[in-house]
Amino acid sequence: MKLYIKNMVCSRCKMVVKTVFENIGIIPISVELGEVELKNDMQQEQKQEVLKSLLSIGFDLIDDKKSKTIDKIKTLIIDLVQNKNNDLKINLSDYLSQELHQDYNTLSNLFSEVENTTIEKYFINQKIEKVKELIIYDELSLSEIAYSLNYSSVSHLSNQFKKVTGFSPTYFKNLKSIKRKQIEDI
Missing domain, CATH: 1.10.10 (Arc Repressor Mutant, subunit A)
Structure with missing residues (x-):
């Protein structure tokens, strides 16, 4: 049985979701981003318990x-x-x-x-959030960031960054109060 789970975006999400199932006494065969594979079908009461636990930590079961x-x-x-x-x-x-x-x-x-x-647009917004993260970490130059995210040039990255955020990457770097968005909120 495969279940699909909304808002799983990282390896920590996979660990948390796996723990939810294990706490209910269900050992998943595999847990991947967005899906959990089980050996057997769940009973309705188990499914409700899983749903309740997932909702409490920001995840949700997807049915349709x-x-x-x-x-x-x-x-x-x-x-x-x-x-x-x-x-x-x-x-x-x-x-x-x-x-x-x-x-x-x-x-x-x-x-x-x-x-x-x-x-x-969703893809661009995800890339811009990654650019923000890399700018905040201050470990890579703008040209290294552009290369790592497959932008054709620093100019292309800068134009897209400004279009989405309203700031140039350099101005953003100098702002200390701007917070990044969580992936699931994009």
Whole structure:
């Protein structure tokens, strides 16, 4: 049995979700971003207990097909930005189509209908949040950040950053009061 879970975005999320199941006495076969695989079906009371525990820590079970697809799109984009953005050698649309085995236009229309934003804007917002994180850490230069996030140039990164945040990356770096957004709030 596979369950789909909303708002899983990192390895810590996987550990927390695994613990939720184990605390209820269910040992998952695997826990990946956005999904948990179980050996057997859960009883209704177990499912309600899992749901209650997940909701209390910011996660949710996904039941309908549209929500599962949206969550898979978000999970793929977050993983791409956080873990392997510079490895992407094809267009985002081709990548999503290949990973989800669906036509990109179908995915795009569904995403826009449900999320009130485009996949591309969601991807850009995720990248800008990653740029903010890297600027705050102050370990990489702007050109290194641009390269690591697969921007064509520092100018491209700076223009996109300013368009989304209203600030230049340099101005943002000098602001101490601006906080980053949590991934699930983007």
